[in-house]
Amino acid sequence: MPMLQIALWLCQYWPVRQDRTLPILPEECKQMNVEGAVHEMSDTVAREMQWHRNRHGWTRKQLAERCQELGADWLTFAAITSIETGRLDENGRRRRGVTVDELAVIARALLVPPVVLLFPVRNETDVTWSPAEKAHPWYAIRWFSGEGRQPVKPKGGGEYDPATGLYEWYEEEPKDNHEQLDLLRNHERLTRAWVESEQRAINAHRFAELAQSPESRQARLIEADGEDLYRAQVIERDLINVRRAIRRLGITPPTNEELDQLDRKGTNQ
Template sequence: MTHRDIDDEEDDFPEWVDRIKANVAGEVRRRRKEMGWSAQELAEQCEQLGHPIPRNVIANMESGRRASLPLVDVMVLAAALATYPVCLIFPVGYVEETQELPFQQLVPTWDALRRFTGEEEVSLNDAGLVSAFEIHASLVKTALAALDEEEQARFAAKTATSRAQQEEAERKRTTYGDQAISAKYNLRQLRRGLREDGATPPHLPASLADVDQADSNTTEENDL
């Protein structure tokens, strides 16, 4: 490798760092002005969130004079500006192209954001338990909706003014009841699998507490 090649590689890395910092700085400035805030007002908002970022630090960041940009600052700035950290790092619609990593070519900012959040899968990348948690959220939504519909059908059956209305309401109650049972069963299996993998399942709404209770009862019976 020639001396020139080494110099080129050394120059590429800071360029990527500077580009990401410029993305964040530009979006912080844009959001701040959009909200009608001064740098001091943004600093005060950050302090209220429990992580002070002085006005001069914000001003230096926006002007490109700040040498570093800690992740914790990006998180708090995003919260203060009522947005998401990824929207500061990859400002879709305001920065057309960006770099995802050092030495890589420029790519559309939208593509970079989707890979950063995992919306677009990357070959060989491990998404951890994200997909399992997404399935869990979908099952919870299905179970809650079925329980609500079941309750409405039960009320309709009680208040029906004709036999036909009562039979239709009972049919719906049974259908939604079966949907709730199926969703709860799948939730129970999923949560059991997460625990076996050493993970902590997501929080359950109070109306679905019986999902874990049933699993706990089964475990106790097996221990006897």
């Protein structure tokens, strides 16, 4: 077995400390973790957090204070400085990456979505979205948020045709499982449509009360009845089905008093 595979196997199956916190890694694994580490995405986050910090006119100390106000007491001035500079080693490589916890609170303090720090859209250059993989920021954002596929070009094989620039065959594109997110997005869309339909019906009734003629009043009442019918027979039906599908995946759908009533209505159907 090649040494690399042996080292990876040991990293996976090496005994765990008695306190059950971190595995005891052999020296080969520790060396691989340090020497093989690439922090391109951390470099991007550090560069963007500095840019947004300067946009606010804040010092590193002020950003640290804002992070601490949000509960991240470990993000001191020294920690912010370490993240932004990377504490480069003698080879010019970043010693310190950015953790998920730090990304979330720093983005919150800077008043930007975390994904904007990871994949900045303020320029047109491709960004690193996975080790050795680059793509336009928007494609990276769509993948990261579960809205799009992995932004990779299918690898071709077989005979290459220089006239068309195409290979004989291509590998199948990786397909991520978006089912949970797709259902929740559909739920949000239907909930918004449900509320908007109800508001249109309410407005139609109000206009009917203010109508100057019987014909105008009748037209508004017909409009309100149409909205009520559409909401009951189409939107509510679809929303009930989506909420059932979400629960079948073991997920609790968003809820409030109106949605609870809709669930009870769906149970009686």
